[in-house]
Amino acid sequence: MSELGQAKRIIFLKTADGQLFEVDEPVAMEFEIVKSFFDENEDAADDTVVPLPNVSAEPLAGIIEFCKAHVEFRAKGAAGKDEVKKFNAEYIKEKSNEQLKELILAANYLNIKEMLDFLTETIANRLKNKSVEYVRAFFGIENDFTPQEEEAVRKEYEWAFEGVDED
Template sequence: MSSTTEIETHTKTITLKTADGKLFTLAESVAMEFKIVKSFFDDNPDALSDAVVPLPNVNLGELAKISFCCEAQLNFRSCGESANDESKAQQRKFLKQQTNEELKSLILAANFLEIEDFLDVVNQEAADRIKNKSVEYVRRFFGIENDYTPDEEAKVRAENAWAFEGVDPDSDVEPDEDVMMN
């Protein structure tokens, strides 16, 4: 298996080096959707198109998934403005197949790459997954340790009882298992 993955849709390509040391080559039009790549070439006007752009905060797996979504979005964009909703629907469908850990990694990668449209969609997916969930579920989802004593937590729950109304009951299912069931 080669350490270089190519998406060949256009003649000009840009090579990116991921945090895990892999080279990833993709069409210039897709790479320019990443504001950090665009900034690299804006800040280095003498850089040739064969320059390798370092991405120290993005692994190959996340980059491949994000590139797939951005390429699809570009294809929809070329079909006109009405295709934007269809593009987002396709991205949402793709994101629903990701585990919670994969989704959180995609959020971090999309944020680093500064892809606002994709970041909006991936953040909405995370919000949908924690909507109406218990505090305990949200803590597990985000890996947040409970630093309240039992008495402090009981007091906060009593003072804010309204916030706990209509919450989906927790089960023994971990957040990553729960997404696969929905």
């Protein structure tokens, strides 16, 4: 989709695991880190490769898919709002918790606010009404309470443990 017949500019992104991605400029500019790179390197050639040392290929592919769709939805204006909800639901449906965590780390590094907000809301929804043990396992947090300390906390804040779903 070029505007006013202009040729599309392609941005080259290189991941930490050495994969090279060719991304349309409007999509790449969704990544604040890429936008900053070109702001700071105004004389960068068209074939300049932007290194992404903290992002691997798998999450970057997912991020590009997400951003490309959202750029297209924004171009449609209000007409694309229902499509956004449908796309977001489908996009996240098959993602494992591990994939979500990788996407959040990459979206945070790339500074993609819209995607980061969406992913953190998704994580919050997945953790809603889950047990302390589930949340600890999800984030890889080691329990540093003694059994007596944990029992005391559970008694003192009994209300917080009501209505917790089975893991």
